[in-house]
Amino acid sequence: MGAVKTKRMPRAVREQQMLDAAVRTFGQRGYMAASMDEIAELAGVSKPLVYLYLNSKEDLFTACIRREADALTAAVRAGVRRELPADRQLWEGLGAFFAHTSQNPDGWSVLHLQARTHGEPFASEVAAMRAEIVAFVTQLIVAAAREAHRDPDLPESEVAGLAEALVGAAESLADWANAASGVTARQAAATLMNFAWSGLGNLMDGKPWTAPDAAHEASGQTSPAR
Amino acid sequence: MGAVKTKRMPRAVREQQMLDAAVRTFGQRGYMAASMDEIAELAGVSKPLVYLYLNSKEDLFTACIRREADALTAAVRAGVRRELPADRQLWEGLGAFFAHTSQNPDGWSVLHLQARTHGEPFASEVAAMRAEIVAFVTQLIVAAAREAHRDPDLPESEVAGLAEALVGAAESLADWANAASGVTARQAAATLMNFAWSGLGNLMDGKPWTAPDAAHEASGQTSPAR
């Protein structure tokens, strides 16, 4: 069970085997429930060797996060052709994202669930990657607006929220696609593009939504608080 | 620190104190890292009493999830006036949602992070609540389309994806608002309504997005896979 027990491998190879085992174990059992024993066995090595190479459980988990974060951003980057217009870039990026998360569910679980759930120093590790992605999306949104000949001076704060919402929706759809088998990466990407590009407005053309004037709705005691 | 150590309370009261302490501890430390010792101390009681009333760590956590899930759905329900049009209902619901999550960050952490991360039986507990919310949103979307005199026969599957994306965006914005202090519940709700209602299209009117024809884009090896 686990990797075949071949002896005397060069360090780099062994380390990857360990990280493979660790990502799989962390992804499936969770960070705390995963035991170093299980990881070592799955990697086909003894526990002291894991410590020799990766130092501690915390360091091992951090290494997993970094490797998976790099793999994910690399996959997205590789999936995007920069010479295309912004909307096409977004489409391709989402496709690459969903493809990667669905092919690598343990890694996705490590990044999206485990790392965020178990506090520092893991949370900020993955937050860095997420910030990178949000920045990329933000830039695409700005570029798209410019390409549409709109005023490029969109309020930063506004765009930040939109990018955040878009990325959050993508994360959620990744889980959804992974859980509900039958939804492909392509479908998930299309769903999100439709949502992102025209919103629900495409369901009711010409009826844009406008925030109610706070002054006029004071009658209801249940209007959005704070 | 912790609740004032008042002795001899009726059971119902003590139980709530324990749940308060548990939600706080689970929310901050995480399910596994939280120790029953810490929870008991924070509740101002001895550990055996926690076990006498709540049975086990698992049962205690489940009780937390149920209480917080009920509180969240109740808050949203109470924030929505059913007699209003669908878009207004959504606006109010989002406002109530963001208000509740920002006022109750530990409960939100329990529901959104901890319960989902630590497998059964917790995951399905919170999945039930989420399904309820997704259903509510789905129904609002359908109602909105009908109110806009559009064909109400929207493909189920399409709407399901949209609702999923919308809820995912909301969850993500809740975290964002909680983290980046300075964003109010109202602002978060407005950002999401804008995004949901008109998408990014409002940034570039008249240029709706359309999925590229797969046959024509075969040149790039990195187009959305699968």
Next chain:
Amino acid sequence: MGAVKTKRMPRAVREQQMLDAAVRTFGQRGYMAASMDEIAELAGVSKPLVYLYLNSKEDLFTACIRREADALTAAVRAGVRRELPADRQLWEGLGAFFAHTSQNPDGWSVLHLQARTHGEPFASEVAAMRAEIVAFVTQLIVAAAREAHRDPDLPESEVAGLAEALVGAAESLADWANAASGVTARQAAATLMNFAWSGLGNLMDGKPWTAPDAAHEASGQTSPAR
């Protein structure tokens, strides 16, 4: 479940209910595995009342031992007609013994297993009862020998061992009869009487056993040691 919860009983009655519950619980779960909680519930009272009346788990168990020991010796005594010859008295005593143990398996378990297994002060409590029974049997053996016109000056030590063996056999057969349903008290008594009265010798008339002369068997390295 357990005794019907009738309130305000006189103390003596309540105590017996508690002892009933305790004997049953101790007999079935064992002394250590039995919890005061379970006993109190089975007795239909609250735990503090058990402590009020019986003081501690140790005292409660001791009370059980005493009650069951008295019941057992009383049953044997009541079963024996002193005016009969010794062999008939033994026969009746064994019958009464097996009848009692089979009708009262929890009590028998308390006496024969639990009390002996859990050290002082319980072991000596039940040892006292056992000594009484051994003494009774010893006296019967001596009487039987006298009635048979044999020299009544049997060596004490010899008779003591025989009585011990007889009582041990009886205890063992009581367990055997309780376990292997199908063996009645009467059958068990008959089996033991046969064994005790004529030994296995009745299977091979006229071939009494005689201890080998130690001097002559020195050749074997495995003769009874010490």
Next chain:
Amino acid sequence: MGAVKTKRMPRAVREQQMLDAAVRTFGQRGYMAASMDEIAELAGVSKPLVYLYLNSKEDLFTACIRREADALTAAVRAGVRRELPADRQLWEGLGAFFAHTSQNPDGWSVLHLQARTHGEPFASEVAAMRAEIVAFVTQLIVAAAREAHRDPDLPESEVAGLAEALVGAAESLADWANAASGVTARQAAATLMNFAWSGLGNLMDGKPWTAPDAAHEASGQTSPAR
């Protein structure tokens, strides 16, 4: 106190040390009262090592039972010369039995008291060993009858009861000899052989016991019941 704390022993050795400590502790404190802490300390190791090698308290106890049961049956087997007549074999077997139990009182306590008192899966473990011994005794009885030229077709059920009684008497005498110091294994064996071979009848030759006819003794209400 306890084994000298020698470090870095091969597993097999350490395991035996642990079993030694466990038998001693279980035998003296009882299964439930014995703590893994105490056993580990007596064995001169840390608790986790006990768990690493023996898995759980239950497994540890089972291992003790098996080891002691094997040791006891091996001792008896080794003490018996099969080429001798049945009565001599019984004599030697009893001698070996009493010798072993007196030299190994903790093991005997584990087998005779602790294992039987604490339910499954322990009870059946020791029941298997006891059944083996009973079978051996049964076969000796049958052989003895055959050697005495008696009809070898003794009723099975009759012999079963006799063997049970004999083994029970032996068990009881083992306790007796262990408690009343001054009785040697040899003396205990002789006492039991006398009892078993000629019964009490040797005290009163020519007066065999016969079961009273049930029909004729109806006068007493206390005759052997059931």
Next chain:
DNA sequence: AATGAATGAGCCTTCATTCAT
């Protein structure tokens, strides 16, 4: 390069027992 042997520390859980009413 690699591992068998070993442990300090901590966690979940339970129990006998008592206080205040």
Next chain:
DNA sequence: GATGAATGAAGGCTCATTCAT
């Protein structure tokens, strides 16, 4: 006469981590 509320103490078990080879 009777009980709901509460706890100190301990026990089984597991884990991340290290030493000596």
